[in-house]
Amino acid sequence: MRLHLPKPPNFNFKQIVWFLDRGYDDCLHKVEGNSVWKPIKTGNRKNLIRIEENHSDLVIHVNGPTDQRNDILNYVNTWFDLDRDLSGFYAILRKSGSLESLPDSFYGFRIIAIPDLFESLAWSIIGQQINLRFAYRIKRAFVESYGEPADDDLGIYHFPGFEVVRDLSVTELRELQFSSRKAEYLIGIARSFSNGSIAQERLADMTDTAEVIDELCKTRGIGEWTANYAVMKSLGRMDCIPWGDTGMLEAIRKMRGLDRKPTREEVQAFYKPFKGWESYLTFYLWRSLY
DNA sequence: GGCCAGGACTCAA
DNA sequence: TTGAGTCATGGC
Structure with missing residues (x-):
């Protein structure tokens, strides 16, 4: 069909x-x-x-x-x-000076979501503090072990649900090159979904994004970066800034011509004209690195 | 060979 | 509440 x-x-x-x-x-x-x-x-x-x-x-x-x-x-x-109607975002970019070329360079680019919150949290735990290439390798090993094949020839899978991950052991994940700490975080988050202390629908109903972030950060392994990333990708919130993100900092550093990482205050100032579009600005900054 | 990756936690002061 | 140390391994 x-x-x-x-x-x-x-x-x-x-x-x-x-x-x-x-x-x-x-x-x-x-x-x-x-x-x-x-x-x-x-x-x-x-x-x-x-x-x-x-x-x-x-x-x-x-x-x-x-x-x-x-x-x-x-x-x-x-x-x-x-x-999403991007015209408001593009209007701000066009009068921003240093970012005015982005709407033309990356016209029609959109945030690609990860609709399932457990998946996006798991993915960002995997991606913490390691290079992306290695992160994708670990994800594949994890998904091939505990997910469900969708097509053998294409080599693609359904991501494992928290019902599977909650019963794994640190040792099993260590064999897939998780660090012990990442393994603990991931299993712990799966258990939080399992016992209801993290529930996507409940978080989606909260209007204040900052509250959602605070709520998620109560769980071990979820910090400011992870929470913002996951909320952007899974709840479709537009006001997320993954503070401390290496790629985001690097993009701003280049745009501003700095010879060091921008400070938190400089990041804040950079985002300030984009109220309500912080997530899109982040996504376009990442895009600009390629 | 060494620095740093789409960070977060712990513990000391 | 601030800062340094720790985690793990790979990419470049």
Whole structure:
């Protein structure tokens, strides 16, 4: 079956594809030519979809049961942040001076979501303090061990649920080159989901992002950086700044022509004109590094 | 070979 | 509450 989703204004599928295929070995999707394969879960149902574009629409090819039409459309809508009107963000960039070229350079680029909060927290724990290439390697080892294959030829998987991870041992994760501490964090977070002390729906209902961040930071292993990253990617909040993020600091350093990392105050000043668009500014800063 | 990676925690003062 | 030390391993 094929589903159609109209492309919104200020959208460029090629930028999306670029992001999903920017040289890392990601085990959760696969880019082939101009289309993207993605295993998704809608309700209790697992699906493998393929997304491509025509002149006006995103075209979604669905393998398997098709009774979850709306769930699939919603997933893609969330994944590519299609409901967002970027014109306000672009207007600020265009009059910002040093960032005025970004809307043209990366026109139509959107935040690629990680709709599941456990997945984004797990991914950011994995990514803490190691280079991205190594992080992707560990993620693949983890997902190949404890996730579910979606397609053997494509080498892509469904991310393991917290019900699986909560019962793992530090030793098992150590074998996948997790540090003991990361293993403890990840298992601990899975248990927090399991006992309800972290619940995506409850956090999504909170209006104040700062409160959500505080709430998440109560769990061991989740700091300011991880919480902001996960809230941006999984709850679609627009006002997230992953303080201390190496890439973000490096991008600002270049833009400002500094010979050192910007201070927290300098970062704050940099973000100040972008109230309500902090997450997008972060995403575009990361984009600018490539 | 050494510094640093899409950090966070611990412990001392 | 601030700062240094620690964790682990790979990329460059």
